[in-house]
Every structure is written in C-alpha cells, then in structure tokens.
Amino acid sequence: MVDFLEIYRQQAGPYHTMIMAEDFQQHLKQTLTALLPHQRARLLDLGSGTGRLPRILKAEFEQIVALDLHRAMLLRQQGEANLQLIEGDMRQLPIPSASFDVVSAGWAIGHLCGWCPQTWRQEVSRVLEEMQRTVNPGGLVMIMETYSTGALDPVPPTPGLAALYQWYTGEWGFKQQVISTDYLFSSPQEAREQMGFFFGEALSEKIERYQWRQVPEWTGIWWKTVD
Numbered sequence: 001m002v003d004f005l006e007i008y009r010q011q012a013g014p015y016h017t018m019i020m021a022e023d024f025q026q027h028l029k030q031t032l033t034a035l036l037p038h039q040r041a042r043l044l045d046l047g048s049g050t051g052r053l054p055r056i057l058k059a060e061f062e063q064i065v066a067l068d069l070h071r072a073m074l075l076r077q078q079g080e081a082n083l084q085l086i087e088g089d090m091r092q093l094p095i096p097s098a099s100f101d102v103v104s105a106g107w108a109i110g111h112l113c114g115w116c117p118q119t120w121r122q123e124v125s126r127v128l129e130e131m132q133r134t135v136n137p138g139g140l141v142m143i144m145e146t147y148s149t150g151a152l153d154p155v156p157p158t159p160g161l162a163a164l165y166q167w168y169t170g171e172w173g174f175k176q177q178v179i180s181t182d183y184l185f186s187s188p189q190e191a192r193e194q195m196g197f198f199f200g201e202a203l204s205e206k207i208e209r210y211q212w213r214q215v216p217e218w219t220g221i222w223w224k225t226v227d
Helices: 004-010 012-019 027-035 052-060 071-077 111-115 120-134 159-170 188-199 201-210
Strands: 042-046 063-068 083-087 100-106 135-149 175-180 217-226
Touching: 004 012, 004 071, 004 111, 004 188, 012 071, 012 188, 027 052, 027 135, 027 175, 027 217, 042 052, 042 120, 052 063, 052 100, 063 071, 071 083, 100 120, 111 120, 111 159, 120 135, 120 159, 135 159, 159 175, 159 217, 188 201
Parallel strands: 042 063, 042 100, 063 083, 100 135
Antiparallel strands: 135 217, 175 217
C-alpha cells in the first residue's frame, strides 16, 4: 500500500515533478475560473501541497494563502509573488473568520477517509466547518478530489471515497462536476517512472500494457456559495 504521508514528508520533489504533467489540456483551470465569484481578492488553499491550485489560479487573485501540514511540500511554493505559506492542520485553521473570498481544498480532504476510517465524517466535518467559517459571506467554497487515475471512465477509486462524494452533495449541499485531467509525458517509460511511486504497481502495469504516454485521469469538483 502506498504511504501517502511518507511521500508528502519525504518526496515533495518527485511529487511536484509528477503533477506538473497533469491536466495538460487545462480543463481544471477553465472549469475553476468559470466558477469563481466576481469578488476574488483573496484565496485560501487548504492542503495546498506543492502549489497545484495556486499555480493555476495565481492570476485570478491579489493574494493567496497556502496551508499544508507538510513543510517540505510548502517549500516548493516558496518565492512566488503574493503568496503566503502557513504550516498547519486544515481541521483547525489559525485564521480569522470571514477572511477570504474563496476557500479551496484540492485532493486533501479525501485522505481522511483512509487515515480515519472509523471517524472520517467527524474529521471531514471539522474541515468543512472551518472552510465555511473562514470564507466571506457570499464567498465560494470548492473542493477537488480524485475520480480515478488510469481509468477510462470516472469512478471513485475506493468505497470510502464514494461515500464521501455522496456525503458532499447530500449532507452538505455541494454541487458537483467531473472533468478529465489527463497527464501527458514524453513516453510510456517516463510516465511509469514519474507516476509509479505515487500510484503504485497496478498503474505502472497499465501504462506498460497500453503504452500510455497520455495517462487518463478524472477529477471531481464540488462547490457551494456560503451565505
């Protein structure tokens, strides 16, 4: 089983190299930009990692605050203009209420289903409550999660994530959309080398079998306006 915590602590460099090949058609940027509210001075990005969302949205905001539990990941964003880095837990934000026009969490909340299998609803609720607390009235909360990598159709990769995704729309009232965010590499060998450490042997074998240099991926987007 892939140890994501260990990757985030120790392999920020290879992780960042991998995600630079993601969404080469820029579907995510197009979709998120269309969702943004008219007022967009400040963005808070939770579980920001090495800066996937800040990189996509940096031209849309005057200031971005990126928060992550892992310092090694955040350091990959160091030096970017109009960007503040905070090392912290998204379940307990060191941030005043009603401080941001948009609060996002990309590919981060879903990990709580694996790390806290018995209590994930309580843990996820803490994150969502913090997101709603820190966004301005009329502001946007948006979440991105995986809908599978290496599959030709979008399917939640685990039963736990399937339950989470239904919970977002049912319990919390989020709207949902699924888009393709395929990776593109120079060769199948490069795809295997750059993705295997994170997605495991099963994806590496698929890449080899189908000789993929364009690796299919699907991303779910959930969003709501907070009154």
